[in-house]
Amino acid sequence: MSPAEPVKFYQVGSFAAGNRLVPAELRTVQADAARTNSLTSGHRACQGCGEALGARYVLDAAMRATDGKLIAVNATGCLEVFTTPYPETSWRIPWMHSLFGNAPAVATGVAAALEARGRSEVRVVAQAGDGGTVDIGFGALSGMFERDDDVLFVCYDNQAYMNTGVQRSGATPPAARTATTEALGPEPGNPFGQGKNMPALAMAHGLGYVATATVAELHDLEAKVVRAMELRGARYLHVFVPCPLGWASEPADTIRIARLAKESGLFPVFEAERGEVTRVSPIRHRVPVEDYLGLQGRYRHLFGADGSVARPDIVGRIQALADANIARYGLLEP
Amino acid sequence: MLCQIEGSRAVADTVVACRPEVVCAYPITPQTHIVEAVGAAVKSGALAPCQFINVESEFAAMSVAIGASATGARSYTATASQGLLFMIEAVYNASGLGLPIVMTLANRAIGSPINIWNDHSDAMAVRDSGWVQLFAETNQEAADLHVQAFCLAEELSAPVMVSMDGFLLTHAVEQVDVPTQAAVDAFLPPYEPRQVLDPADPASIGAMVGPDAFEEVRYLVHLRQLQALDRIERIAERFAEAFGRRSGGLVTRYRSEDARVVVVALGSIVGTLKDVVDVLRERGERVGVIGVTTFRPFPHAAIAEATANAERVVVIEKALSPGVGGILSTDVLSAIAEGKHRVATVVAGLGGRAITERSLLVLLDDALAGRLEPLEFLDLDRGVAERQLARLADVRRSGAIPENILRDIGVTGFAPHLGLAQ
Structure with missing residues (x-):
């Protein structure tokens, strides 16, 4: 089977399918010619950027869900830099960037001001990469969660500090090569640790809504944004966004890699309310983790020149992580 | 109205009279009494629809104020010492964004060694941040400066920090004529932001600025500060006319x-x-x-x-x-x-x-x-310093300097690592 075939099959059979197959009211926001284009064209993201794709879908869906009454707060990072090189901006919605670690708190301030000024119909989305979420912004995020401030916080997780040149973050997976976890020594790449499971941490705060999504299933991503905007209080959305630059992958493989992350079990896609998982997106066609890893240069040290697995010990440990996710979230259940 | 009142309370009552819309609070001595009293005013409903937010750090306190101010709300917080240093990144950010946040700084020393008492190290640490920094001589002036601070901040679109000496002023009870609501309302117009986050008029705030324009942006911050010199005097004069007493000025x-x-x-x-x-x-x-x-x-x-x-x-x-x-x-x-x-x-x-x-x-x-x-x-005990210098020259692991000095002056007496117990 050539690598292209599963993708083709998926485009027919999944939510990523063409809108012509679904009723008009279920079509994507992006299919609507009158969509906001919250993040409009001309920005400076890399080719194949998962974050730019994810942010466009998230914000356009949020704009439609709030009837255009939306303010976005952005942490420092790729999304901030590639959209607003002064004096240009790609944002067609009110948008603010303050600092790297304070987006959750700035968003709290925006929501508080709207409440104080009698404008609580205007809603607030805060967004950050994984560094701004799980590392430097974690304290502020946990505070915002605990207070249940009326903010949807979206993490675009590309698993490292890409804007500064691909350094390890608290969300970098085991064995991945980054500029600070080089593919050297007996255990190349990022060490195996406990990981920082941000969706689980969000659930532990008892939030009204926590969801994960990938840029491979954009209908699903939009639906989760819409669901989140139906609710008040703190909500959390964790979006898996491949990064061709940092992952040393082909720009054309961004969607495929996102899909394989889910289909391998490495990235569980689910929704949770008040700390309990309420819906899981099941794996449709389970794949071994090497199918996912093999498309990415950051795992090249695990493979031989012919593409065969050269470090079965390490790949086995990664497979065990996927298997644990599958068991924990019931990803293979119908 | 003249009353015997703690300095913190006089400032809190004055801040309440300025009708802030968002107040963020994180506790740090000796500033806590101020936000406690403002918080009570909000909780009682007297300051509705003001939002009082207990945040998880000073960094968040200033960040919440940034978000609120950028959304058009009159925003206030208070801090001191380590708290100011913990929020310093956001302190610079507020000024760069031109947000008219008012903050009370209950001046306190900075550690290590940890010390809760008064000096001006904290204010000096942010002297280049682009904030207007005012210093109160008395509790009357501390109260009055807050009314003037909101006025100045909002006229200039720049943040203003009012310093009052920790404990010496914050915890001192003395006679203060706390500005009345009617007088403050007559003096301080509603906040009209220069730029605001509003879906009806979308703006991108906080864009990245490179070498092509950064120097000009900073130069304009400098000019804004120079403009403040003039405005500070005028506001102090207007205040004297309205309230019948001189406070503030240069x-x-x-x-x-x-x-x-x-x-x-x-x-x-x-x-x-x-x-x-x-x-x-x-x-x-x-x-x-x-x-x-x-x-x-x-x-x-x-x-x-x-x-x-x-x-x-x-x-x-x-x-x-x-x-x-x-x-x-x-x-x-x-x-x-x-x-x-x-x-x-x-x-x-x-x-x-x-x-x-x-x-x-x-x-x-x-x-x-x-x-x-x-x-x-002033009043430096050189003998104590010289004993410690001699100790450092004598023994490489001669112990922590503050503890050694406290022992020298008889506050504590046990030093097992030096083999001498007194």
């Missing part, structure tokens, strides 16, 4: 016109210095005081004018730039004509050490007699 001058020796200082020590000046004046000595109410922007012209006739200028500093000495005195030096005066820096009152009238009298006698070194440390 500098306060006390018996300085014909003074041979002029003392320059910030904050509540100016009051003590006025008493010392009175004593010396009775003895026929020509001594005067200049209180720097506006520290940033620095009132160069006002300082130059006020010191023009003096032979000597003594700057009392409640802060120290290690390796340099004075901080305020470098500003004073830059303000006065080069070579015209002898300027002495006197570091005093660090970490809450009392600055007594007696010590100041000795100091000013020395100043009058021309005996002051360019850098003096």
Whole structure:
């Protein structure tokens, strides 16, 4: 089977399918010619950027869900830099960037001001990469969660500090090569640790809504944004966004890699309310983790020149992580 | 209305009268009484629809204020010492974004060693942040400065920090005429933001600026600060007309016109210095005081004018730039004509050490007699310092310096690592 075939099959059979197959009211926001284009064209993201794709879908869906009454707060990072090189901006919605670690708190301030000024119909989305979420912004995020401030916080997780040149973050997976976890020594790449499971941490705060999504299933991503905007209080959305630059992958493989992350079990896609998982997106066609890893240069040290697995010990440990996710979230259940 | 009231409470009541819309609070001594009282006003419903947010850090406190101010809400917080340092990234950000946040700084020392008492190290640490920095001499002035601070901040679209000495002012109960709601309403117009996050008129705030424009952006921040000099005086005059008392302004001058020796200082020590000046004046000595109410922007012209006739200028500093000495005195030096005066820096009152009238009298006698070194440390026990220096030269692992000094002066007595118990 050539690598292209599963993708083709998926485009027919999944939510990523063409809108012509679904009723008009279920079509994507992006299919609507009158969509906001919250993040409009001309920005400076890399080719194949998962974050730019994810942010466009998230914000356009949020704009439609709030009837255009939306303010976005952005942490420092790729999304901030590639959209607003002064004096240009790609944002067609009110948008603010303050600092790297304070987006959750700035968003709290925006929501508080709207409440104080009698404008609580205007809603607030805060967004950050994984560094701004799980590392430097974690304290502020946990505070915002605990207070249940009326903010949807979206993490675009590309698993490292890409804007500064691909350094390890608290969300970098085991064995991945980054500029600070080089593919050297007996255990190349990022060490195996406990990981920082941000969706689980969000659930532990008892939030009204926590969801994960990938840029491979954009209908699903939009639906989760819409669901989140139906609710008040703190909500959390964790979006898996491949990064061709940092992952040393082909720009054309961004969607495929996102899909394989889910289909391998490495990235569980689910929704949770008040700390309990309420819906899981099941794996449709389970794949071994090497199918996912093999498309990415950051795992090249695990493979031989012919593409065969050269470090079965390490790949086995990664497979065990996927298997644990599958068991924990019931990803293979119908 | 005149009442016997704690300084913190007087400030809190005044802030409430300014009708803030978002207040963020994180506890740090000696600022806590202020936000406690504002929080109670919000909780009671008296300040509705104001939002009072208990945040998880000072970094979040300033960040919430940033978001709220950018969304058009009058925003306030208070902090001190380590708290100011923890929020410092957001302090710079608020100024760069031109957000008219008002913050009370209950001045306190910075560790290590940890110390909760008063000095001005915290305010000095943010002197280049682009905030307007005002210093209150009394609790009356501390209260009044907050009304003026909101006015100034919103006129300029720049943040304003009101410094009041921790404990010396924040916890002192004295008579204060707390501005009434009606008077504040008449003085302080509603906040009209210069730029606001609004779906009806989408703007991108906080864009990245490269070498092509950054210098001009910073230059404009400098110009904005210079404009403040003028506005601060005008607001203080308008305040005097409305409230019948003088508070704020750039500098306060006390018996300085014909003074041979002029003392320059910030904050509540100016009051003590006025008493010392009175004593010396009775003895026929020509001594005067200049209180720097506006520290940033620095009132160069006002300082130059006020010191023009003096032979000597003594700057009392409640802060120290290690390796340099004075901080305020470098500003004073830059303000006065080069070579015209002898300027002495006197570091005093660090970490809450009392600055007594007696010590100041000795100091000013020395100043009058021309005996002051360019850098003096008031009431420094050199013997204690020398013992520690000798210990450091003797034993590599000679223990923690603060503990050794406390033992030397008899506060604690056990030192097993030195093999000596007293």
